[in-house]
Amino acid sequence: MSGIWVIAGREIRSLFLSPLAWIVLTVVEFLLAYLFLGQVKLFLSVQPRLAGMDNAPGVTEVVVAELFRNTAVIALMVIPILTMRLISEERRNQTLTLLFSAPVSMAEIVLGKYLGVMSFFAVMWAMVASMPLMLYMGGQLDLGMYAAGLLGGILLVGAFCAAGLYLSTLTLYPAVAAISTFGLLLLLWVIEWAGKVGDSVLNNILTYISIMHHYESLIEGVFSSADIVYYLLFIITFLILSIRRLDARRMPH
């Protein structure tokens, strides 16, 4: 299983050797910081009125939850760009042969790639998550809610990346992988909207399928194992599909 780390290490190195990774980190951090500051300003302006209310939303609900929501939107746009090249570019440049000829299993290749790109998003999440911590220095923060949102964010990014990785195994063209990943993820996002009207069984199913529905409850501090299981199943499914897809070339026809 040591192949996983070798492949993940190479992936991270190549990512950070390209300007793309740095630009993505910069742009994401800039946008989110701007939105974050706007939300802090909003909170400060309504704070006097909130102070008079019972059960008023605190800074975590107003500022941190909104930051995590914004991060999800940006992740939806950024992740397809970073996952698109994972397999398709290696296949195009014919470097995939190197991995296929080496004594590593397809599972090691897929997990290595997945871990590599996930480490990048771990860096991104660490940068995003450090912003609310600054509020903690000057006031109080609902740490439980913050932690649940953080976990939800990592699971969400994990799910996005797994889907992106799978779609990258399907095509030679990174752009095709990116657009189809974006389309799939957006569909899984908006599918919930149809479920909001009425209360039939179908609506409940659509809501359950929605990738954002589970994230929303975690942001709100509701830690339910059903949500965690949803994301884990999502990730495992797409990783297994990727492994099977790579194996298909090697297996007897």
Place this chain on the structure above:
Amino acid sequence: MTDTIASLPLVAAQHLSLAYDGTLAVHDVSFEVRRGDVLGFLGPNGAGKSTTMQMITGNLAPSAGQVFIDGVDILDDPKHAKARIGYLPEQPPLYRELTVDEYLRFCARLNHVHKERLNGALDYAKQRCGLTDCGKRLIGHLSKGYQQRVGIAQAIIHGPPVVILDEPTVGLDPIQIRDIRNLIRELGNDHSVILSTHILPEIQAICNRVQIINKGSLVLADTIEGLRQRMQTSTLTIALRRAPNSTALLEIPGVLNAEPLPAGRIRLHHTPDQNPAEALVERSVREQWGLYELVPERISLEDIFVNLTTSETDVVTGVAQVTP
């Protein structure tokens, strides 16, 4: 082929076939490579050379047939089989954004080279391929010839018993070609090498066995020695100032047939076991025919290749019918 451990071939391909959309890209190809062999794989473009190599290296699964590397089935136990192979595909699988050292270190670790042996393996591969001074350079900035060397270094870094090179000298200048050939010849001392090429003299220069594939089937498999014998024909071309009539020539022992050629030359066909050259010279001196030219005809490897890959009749016996 007098190998002490000849019982187990390092590579054994058995009845490999591959069907692509109903057409057979490779059809029933079987061969073996033993320790110390340098096997040249010849064939026109699209004959199935690269496809066969991809199947041997576990990159592509055959529709039928089996591949054993050092006795390990590559489909059943790919990890152990692949650890015994170093493979340079047609296009070297290089990460252009890495330096040579970074890349080779990655390849070594991918092939489970132990941490303590890593630097040694790196130095060995670089020294073997003449890359000692390029360790810090970006692969993307190297010339084609040097990229090819990095590709070969990648294939030998883990010291595999079998090295498979797909057209290793394509796109190199003559000096680089000479270097790479020397390298391959050296590799043959302690690895088994399979290499594919279009360049016929290359085969004669570095291989000890040849295999010609055409339209997905093997049409010839022989040693270089055997090939040399095929290249000798039983024909002499002579030129005489005062040529006698053909009956006089046919009297010489061994001569079967005399065929007049333009410019006063005559082609003599003789039995393979009796070369009439000596008798002919003696007789020519005695009877003052004025012999001034005597050339044993040879067919080149190119003739064999062209004949095998263009004629409709396949099989090895086709060679015997070659007429220069």
